Structure formats: C-alpha cells, structure tokens
Amino acid sequence: MSGYQFFSPEEYRLLQECVHCGLCLGSCPTYMVNGREADSPRGRLSLMKYLDEDSAADTGGAYHHIDLCLGCLACQTACPSGVRYSQLLEKTRSYQRREVQPLGWSQRLLLRWFTERRRLGLITALVRLVQRTGLDRLVRSLRLLPPTLRFQLAGLPKVPNHAFSRAREPQLPAVAPDDQHQGAVALFTGCVMDHWYGEVHAATARILRWNGFDVALPEGQTCCGALHVHAGLEKEAEHLLARNRDVFMNVDAQALVVDAAGCGAQLRTSLWPDGDGLPVVDVFEWLATHITRPPRYKLTEKISYDAPCHLHHAQSITEEPYRLLELACEQLTPLPEAEMCCGSAGLYSLVHGNISRQVLARKIDYIRFVNPAVLVTGNPGCQLQLQAGLREAGIKASVRHAIQVLDNAYRRDEDYRYAFELAEDSGQL
Numbered sequence: 001m002s003g004y005q006f007f008s009p010e011e012y013r014l015l016q017e018c019v020h021c022g023l024c025l026g027s028c029p030t031y032m033v034n035g036r037e038a039d040s041p042r043g044r045l046s047l048m049k050y051l052d053e054d055s056a057a058d059t060g061g062a063y064h065h066i067d068l069c070l071g072c073l074a075c076q077t078a079c080p081s082g083v084r085y086s087q088l089l090e091k092t093r094s095y096q097r098r099e100v101q102p103l104g105w106s107q108r109l110l111l112r113w114f115t116e117r118r119r120l121g122l123i124t125a126l127v128r129l130v131q132r133t134g135l136d137r138l139v140r141s142l143r144l145l146p147p148t149l150r151f152q153l154a155g156l157p158k159v160p161n162h163a164f165s166r167a168r169e170p171q172l173p174a175v176a177p178d179d180q181h182q183g184a185v186a187l188f189t190g191c192v193m194d195h196w197y198g199e200v201h202a203a204t205a206r207i208l209r210w211n212g213f214d215v216a217l218p219e220g221q222t223c224c225g226a227l228h229v230h231a232g233l234e235k236e237a238e239h240l241l242a243r244n245r246d247v248f249m250n251v252d253a254q255a256l257v258v259d260a261a262g263c264g265a266q267l268r269t270s271l272w273p274d275g276d277g278l279p280v281v282d283v284f285e286w287l288a289t290h291i292t293r294p295p296r297y298k299l300t301e302k303i304s305y306d307a308p309c310h311l312h313h314a315q316s317i318t319e320e321p322y323r324l325l326e327l328a329c330e331q332l333t334p335l336p337e338a339e340m341c342c343g344s345a346g347l348y349s350l351v352h353g354n355i356s357r358q359v360l361a362r363k364i365d366y367i368r369f370v371n372p373a374v375l376v377t378g379n380p381g382c383q384l385q386l387q388a389g390l391r392e393a394g395i396k397a398s399v400r401h402a403i404q405v406l407d408n409a410y411r412r413d414e415d416y417r418y419a420f421e422l423a424e425d426s427g428q429l
C-alpha cells in the first residue's frame with residue numbers, strides 16, 4: 001500500500017524496484033564512513049517509503065538520515081535494478097522542506113547570498129580584499145572562525161579582479177581558419193563559477209574558439225538552481241530556471257555548453273521540461289566529438305583525474321574527460337576510486353562538516369599514494385574541497401579544472417598564445 005504523502009503512484013512503483021540486494025552499499029560514501037544501514041541507499045529508500053506512507057511518523061529521525069545523503073548518485077549507477085534514486089531523493093527533500101522541516105535560516109542565507117549574482121559580487125569583493133591584504137592567512141592562523149569555515153577558506157582560489165562575464169563581449173568569434181568554422185555555441189557562466197573560477201570559463205571559451213566555434217555569452221544568466229534542488233527548495237530552483245529559460249530561449253546556437261558538472265546535471269534535466277530548447281551539453285562531451293585542432297604539445301607533469309559525481313553518476317560522462325586529458329598529458333595516472341564523492345556536495349561540506357571531512361579523508365589517502373603534481377576535476381565545489389583537503393594534509397599537488405589542463409597544453413603552442421595574447425610563461429600549471 002501507499003499513503004502517497006508525496007510520491008505519485010508512478011514514483012511509489014519506482015521505489016518498489018529496490019529489491020534490497022545491497023549491491024549499492026559499497027559505493028555509498030556515507031555508509032562507508034559509519035556503516036549504518038539508515039545511512040545507506042537501501043536504508044534511505046526504506047525510510048522514504050516509511051515516510052511516504054506516514055509522513056508524520058518521523059519518530060526515529062528518519063529525515064536526519066535523508067539529510068545526511070550527499071546526493072552523489074553513486075548508488076544509482078551501481079544499482080542493477082535501475083532504481084532512480086535521484087528523483088526519489090528530490091521528491092522526499094522537497095516534501096520535507098515544504099511540509100515538515102523548513103530549511104534553517106543559515107542555509108537559506110547562504111543560498112541567497114551565494115547564488116544571487118549581485119550579492120555574490122559583494123561577497124567576492126570582501127573575499128578579494130581579505131586575500132589581497134593577507135588577512136585570510138591571519139584569520140586561519142588565529143583560529144577566529146569555526147573549523148569548517150577555516151577549512152573552506154583554505155580551499156578558495158585566488159579570487160580574480162572581476163567576474164568573467166563582466167569583462168567580455170556577448171559574442172566571441174572563432175579563432176580558426178574559415179574552412180574549420182563549426183558554428184556557434186553558448187556558454188553557461190552561472191554564479192560562483194563566474195565570480196571565483198572565471199579562469200575556467202576563459203579557458204573553455206578559448207578552446208572552443210580555437211576549435212572553430214563562435215562563443216555566445218548571453219546577458220542576464222543566473223544561478224542554475226542546483227544547490228536549491230539539493231536543499232529541497234524546488235520552487236526557488238524553478239524561479240531561477242525560468243530566468244535562465246528566458247535568456248537562452250532565443251539564442252541562436254547549436255548547444256549550451258556547461259563547464260561545471262553540478263550546473264550541467266541540473267540544466268540538462270530541468271532547463272527545458274518539454275525537451276525542446278537549446279541542447280545542454282557538458283564541455284567534455286562537446287569537445288570529445290568536436291575537437292578538430294588538438295594540442296600540439298603535451299604537459300609532462302604527473303596528472304590524475306578525480307571525477308565529479310554530477311558528471312560521472314548524474315550525467316554518465318565517464319570516458320570523455322580521460323579522452324581529452326590524454327590529448328594534453330604525457331603522464332595521466334589513474335586515481336583509485338576516482339568516481340567516489342569527495343564530500344563537497346554543495347552546502348553539505350558546510351552543514352555536515354564532520355562527515356564531509358571523513359568522506360574526503362579516504363580520497364586524500366589515495367591522492368597521497370598516487371602523488372600527482374596536479375589533481376584535476378570538473379566542478380567548483382570539488383575543486384574547493386579537494387584543494388582545502390590537500391592543504392590540510394600538507395600535500396603539495398595543485399587542483400585544477402580539466403579544461404585548464406587542456407588549455408595549458410595549448411598554451412605551449414606559440415600560435416595559440418599569439419592568437420589570445422597570452423604571455424610566454426603562461427603555460428605553467
């Protein structure tokens with residue numbers, strides 16, 4: 001039977017596809033950390049069923065175990081029965097926040113400040129000031145902030161002088177011979193990526209242009225709403241999606257290219273509910289089939305790739321990053337459990353700092369073992385979390401987006417540097 005508190009009959013049927021085989025348990029980071037059935041995918045699916053049938057009966061803190069889920073979706077790709085965990089988790093969280101436990105004020109505040117472009121601009125200006133004056137090192141050493149915030153501060157990139165999209169024309173032309181022109185694509189600039197990781201967008205735009213694409217940067221873009229969906233705030237996410245829909249609806253391009261895995265997963269499934277808009281593609285997926293001018297020179301540093309969950313599990317983009325990195329790297333060394341979550345998961349690393357760090361610790365052990373000079377990934381949250389973890393562990397490896405690695409290989413080529421007016425020594429990772 002079903003009380004249908006929040007699942008539709010079809011979703012309740014999906015839930016029952018779980019045959020309790022346990023084959024997903026070994027891929028679940030929270031289960032690996034504490035070994036509790038309630039913090040495993042199988043346990044959480046049982047809790048969802050229990051809550052759906054009697055949502056008022058949360059006597060055992062069932063929602064707490066739902067909260068502790070990273071949403072990494074490793075269980076979804078491990079499940080032989082095809083249980084669509086993502087859909088069920090989103091539905092449960094949405095009901096939880098709407099009807100049972102509204103999201104706490106601190107998380108709401110974080111979401112409001114970090115995903116609204118004007119407010120994020122103010123935070124960015126403050127972070128920039130703190131970084132430029134060396135106050136961040138002082139704050140960290142004096143232990144003035146809670147441990148979780150100090151940890152996150154250590155992983156922040158050096159914030160650039162302005163957001164990527166602010167300093168650019170809305171249309172960047174291809175930089176390739178006429179007979180290699182491949183048309184136009186649009187680039188999703190988002191919120192945190194645009195303000196803090198603008199170098200990644202710059203590298204993406206250069207590589208696309210070098211391979212014959214005009215790159216459109218439509219104005220008015222905003223946050224994709226992924227963090228809101230993970231927090232159970234469906235309505236707020238839809239509001240942001242609607243704004244992006246208006247922006248991209250009439251853009252004349254072949255695809256909307258996204259270079260942040262979390263944004264890509266969200267936009268791919270939710271930007272066009274009827275599936276009739278500009279196709280959303282991840283940058284690795286797009287380049288893997290459209291690269292016509294690969295780098296002439298390879299990087300010699302030892303490089304390892306850590307797969308973002310929202311690329312590997314949510315979008316099933318697994319081989320493409322390796323194929324592109326092989327074009328750029330002489331020594332691409334596999335990282336064990338590269339597809340396992342790093343513990344970042346949006347706001348999770350701030351809200352559940354303890355478990356997040358335990359999940360990260362396992363990955364740091366593997367990185368220490370492999371000892372790459374550069375660790376590459378494809379999502380800003382992962383980049384921040386991994387960089388903070390490496391600093392704390394005293395490991396010297398730097399963390400870069402895979403697109404930056406590809407761009408650095410291109411930068412070894414004088415023609416590429418000349419075309420984009422890059423300095424001669426700008427090819428160092």
Ligand code: SF4
Nearest residue numbers: 018019021022024079
């Ligand atoms: S979610 Fe899939 S893998 Fe996990 S217990 Fe259920 S059927 Fe088995």
Ligand code: SF4
Nearest residue numbers: 028069070072073075
């Ligand atoms: S989404 Fe990740 S953390 Fe959540 S149950 Fe699945 S594997 Fe575990």
